[in-house]
Amino acid sequence: MAEVSSLHKPTANRAPRLRWDARPWLLCGPGAVFFLVMLGVPLVMTVVLSLYGFSYTEGLIETRTLASYREALVDPYFHEIFLRTYALGVGVTLICVVLGAPEAYVISKLRPPWRTICLLAALGPLLVSVIVRTLGWVLLLGNHGLVTEALRFVGLTDRSLMYTHTGMVIALVHVFVPFMVISVWAALKKVDPATEQAALSLGASKFTMLRRVVLPQVLPGILSGSLIVFALTASAFATPAIIGERRLKVAATAIYDEYLSTSNWPLGAALAMILLVLNALVIFAYNRLVERRYRKTLGEA
Amino acid sequence: MSYLSLAGLSKRYGDFTAVEDFTLDIEQGEFVSLLGPSGCGKTTTLSMIAGFTTPTSGRIEMAGTELSRVPANKRGIGIVFQSYALFPHMTVSENVRFGLDMRRIKGTECTQRVADALELVRMGGFAKRYPRELSGGQRQRVALARALVIRPPLLLLDEPLSNLDAKLREEMQSELRQIQQRVGTTTIMVTHDQSEALSMSDRVVVMRDGRMVQVADPLQTYESPIDAFVSGFVGKTNLLEGRLVADQAGRTMLHLGELRLEIDAASRAAPVSVSLRPEKLRLVPIGQGRLSARVVGRQFAGAAWHYRVETGLGELMVNAPNLGAPSHANGERVDVDWPLAAMHLLDTEPRPLDPANAAGAPDHG
Ligand SMILES: Nc1ncnc2c1ncn2[C@@H]1O[C@H](COP(=O)(O)OP(=O)(O)OP(=O)(O)O)[C@@H](O)[C@H]1O
Ligand SMILES: [Mg+2]
Numbered sequence: 001m002a003e004v005s006s007l008h009k010p011t012a013n014r015a016p017r018l019r020w021d022a023r024p025w026l027l028c029g030p031g032a033v034f035f036l037v038m039l040g041v042p043l044v045m046t047v048v049l050s051l052y053g054f055s056y057t058e059g060l061i062e063t064r065t066l067a068s069y070r071e072a073l074v075d076p077y078f079h080e081i082f083l084r085t086y087a088l089g090v091g092v093t094l095i096c097v098v099l100g101a102p103e104a105y106v107i108s109k110l111r112p113p114w115r116t117i118c119l120l121a122a123l124g125p126l127l128v129s130v131i132v133r134t135l136g137w138v139l140l141l142g143n144h145g146l147v148t149e150a151l152r153f154v155g156l157t158d159r160s161l162m163y164t165h166t167g168m169v170i171a172l173v174h175v176f177v178p179f180m181v182i183s184v185w186a187a188l189k190k191v192d193p194a195t196e197q198a199a200l201s202l203g204a205s206k207f208t209m210l211r212r213v214v215l216p217q218v219l220p221g222i223l224s225g226s227l228i229v230f231a232l233t234a235s236a237f238a239t240p241a242i243i244g245e246r247r248l249k250v251a252a253t254a255i256y257d258e259y260l261s262t263s264n265w266p267l268g269a270a271l272a273m274i275l276l277v278l279n280a281l282v283i284f285a286y287n288r289l290v291e292r293r294y295r296k297t298l299g300e301a
Numbered sequence: 302m303s304y305l306s307l308a309g310l311s312k313r314y315g316d317f318t319a320v321e322d323f324t325l326d327i328e329q330g331e332f333v334s335l336l337g338p339s340g341c342g343k344t345t346t347l348s349m350i351a352g353f354t355t356p357t358s359g360r361i362e363m364a365g366t367e368l369s370r371v372p373a374n375k376r377g378i379g380i381v382f383q384s385y386a387l388f389p390h391m392t393v394s395e396n397v398r399f400g401l402d403m404r405r406i407k408g409t410e411c412t413q414r415v416a417d418a419l420e421l422v423r424m425g426g427f428a429k430r431y432p433r434e435l436s437g438g439q440r441q442r443v444a445l446a447r448a449l450v451i452r453p454p455l456l457l458l459d460e461p462l463s464n465l466d467a468k469l470r471e472e473m474q475s476e477l478r479q480i481q482q483r484v485g486t487t488t489i490m491v492t493h494d495q496s497e498a499l500s501m502s503d504r505v506v507v508m509r510d511g512r513m514v515q516v517a518d519p520l521q522t523y524e525s526p527i528d529a530f531v532s533g534f535v536g537k538t539n540l541l542e543g544r545l546v547a548d549q550a551g552r553t554m555l556h557l558g559e560l561r562l563e564i565d566a567a568s569r570a571a572p573v574s575v576s577l578r579p580e581k582l583r584l585v586p587i588g589q590g591r592l593s594a595r596v597v598g599r600q601f602a603g604a605a606w607h608y609r610v611e612t613g614l615g616e617l618m619v620n621a622p623n624l625g626a627p628s629h630a631n632g633e634r635v636d637v638d639w640p641l642a643a644m645h646l647l648d649t650e651p652r653p654l655d656p657a658n659a660a661g662a663p664d665h666g
Contacts, residue, residue, distance in 0.1 A: 194386035197353050200374040202400035202451060209374075212399075216390040 050269035068270035085251040089234040100180030180225040187221025304329035310359035330485040334498035337508035343491040379453030381461040385444040387432040394428040400451035418450040458490040532576040574647040579618040581643035590636025
């Protein structure tokens with residue numbers, strides 16, 4: 001009896017109900033401090049930098065001006081760059097969906113030893129640095145690269161795919177498709193295989209089963225994978241820098257050039273802020289949409 | 302020609318045999334239950350009939366067609382899965398109408414059939430809900446409605462009522478039975494609940510370790526279990542060890558401890574097990590029964606009292622109907638009595654299944 005009643009007494013180390021509980025804050029404190037120092041401070045510095053003036057003769061001018069933002073937003077040169085960046089983002093994302101989602105599904109249907117082997121093979125590229133992978137593509141796509149020679153041989157094209165949008169898309173898809181595979185894989189883990197059998201038993205064809213039963217259940221995974229791939233593509237640097245070089249600039253490489261070639265730091269900073277805000281807006285809006293759509297049906301089941 | 306004919310159906314996973322030599326002919330409109338302990342291969346058997354598991358060997362024929370080349374989505378079988386397998390992204394009514402969509406049944410007929418099916422399982426008010434907003438029993442009923450709405454010629458039910466409360470379960474049992482009798486749907490139902498199997502089926506298949514142990518109608522399964530496993534699995538029983546002895550007069554005597562009982566059996570002069578159902582034993586005043594006993598425990602079960610009594614043959618279970626009279630107290634000395642016909646002799650070694658029994662149609666209903 002004594003033990004039972006003691007359960008109901010507030011014990012010494014249990015905080016009274018309404019008092020402010022410090023533990024969650026203490027627990028996430030170190031992470032938050034790290035995050036603020038490593039991300040917040042550079043971000044604030046970038047914002048400050050973007051408000052400086054600049055002239056080619058004098059360099060940095062310590063004023064407060066929106067001139068860099070005006071330049072970045074008005075100049076058609078930058079319009080083209082942003083347009084290219086987001087077009088690449090959308091295109092690469094779509095291709096990753098088309099390639100990655102079926103890939104994940106097929107792998108999930110393999111027998112045990114092969115399943116793990118193929119999953120590792122699909123995710124393996126993540127273990128290799130982006131630069132190395134992209135340089136690999138340079139070898140393939142270059143003027144005497146394997147792919148170029150092969151294309152020449154079948155007569156499809158005689159130009160190398162280097163410095164083309166196609167080449168950039170191919171390399172970016174290769175770099176980012178594992179993220180789509182992981183994301184869809186995680187969603188597939190939650191799908192009860194009996195639902196597929198149920199669809200078949202009710203007379204659905206394989207295709208109808210995939211379209212009406214499997215796809216809707218993994219759609220949240222596809223959508224979150226898309227978000228990751230889109231964000232990564234829109235801010236990608238290494239691959240566009242190597243495959244597209246100066247001829248096909250995207251936002252990240254343009255920023256790099258403003259900082260290091262032109263030395264127009266305020267303009268680089270302004271471009272970086274614009275890229276950040278646009279990315280954040282896209283991601284935020286997309287997330288809202290997805291959340292609203294799936295909270296009810298598939299939520300955290 | 303039977304409607305569904307399973308011949309030598311086996312499934313092996315590596316060295317492990319999930320189902321071995323399952324042979325059964327099922328008539329059109331028949332209701333067959335598969336009964337057996339967990340892991341004995343019931344779901345695997347259904348899955349082979351449904352076409353989701355490829356048999357290692359054996360044949361399945363439905364309405365005269367060999368099914369091995371017929372894919373699962375062309376078999377037209379209604380299935381309730383053990384895990385329900387509702388589509389989580391569809392509402393209850395969308396789940397139920399899926400099968401009708403596949404059959405291109407549209408408009409008012411579709412709406413009407415969905416509504417009827419949901420009404421049948423008492424889920425009419427839940428059409429707009431998503432599966433995750435339902436309780437386990439409600440999900441199970443939606444799964445049942447989804448399987449029934451397509452009016453399949455063959456229904457495979459994998460523990461379709463396991464999650465329902467006693468009252469609803471009885472309602473659903475009689476609904477299923479009615480549909481099955483009205484429409485003539487051939488049904489195979491897996492269940493863990495022996496009383497469900499006995500009350501609903503035309504025939505009961507008792508399985509153990511992937512093998513069929515006994516195929517018989519419910520009464521026979523209960524009254525004449527083929528071995529100790531069946532008699533223990535289908536209802537409770539007292540198992541007594543005895544010997545058959547032929548005496549000088551040529552009568553067959555059953556020796557049970559001190560007891561000598563003359564029984565009507567071919568004399569085999571062998572050790573036997575005797576199965577005695579608890580409800581066939583009676584507690585009677587001292588001197589009026591076959592065995593003297595002492596009550597060592599009792600449980601009230603509403604309609605009956607469950608006694609445990611200590612006897613010279615060991616502890617026995619005795620069920621007595623609750624007639625409102627005061628029951629026997631713990632420690633009370635009584636006699637136990639039973640009609641000779643209540644004793645069922647079992648082989649001490651399992652017998653191979655009688656093929657004539659497995660292949661034949663039920664001789665009733
Ligand atoms: N894919 C598989 N690989 C290996 N063994 C399997 C596989 N599927 C089932 N088994 C085994 O086959 C046996 C029969 O399984 P099954 O699901 O048919 O049992 P069950 O009679 O339906 O049991 P329960 O009443 O618990 O549902 C089990 O021992 C199980 O472990
Ligand atoms: Mg099972």
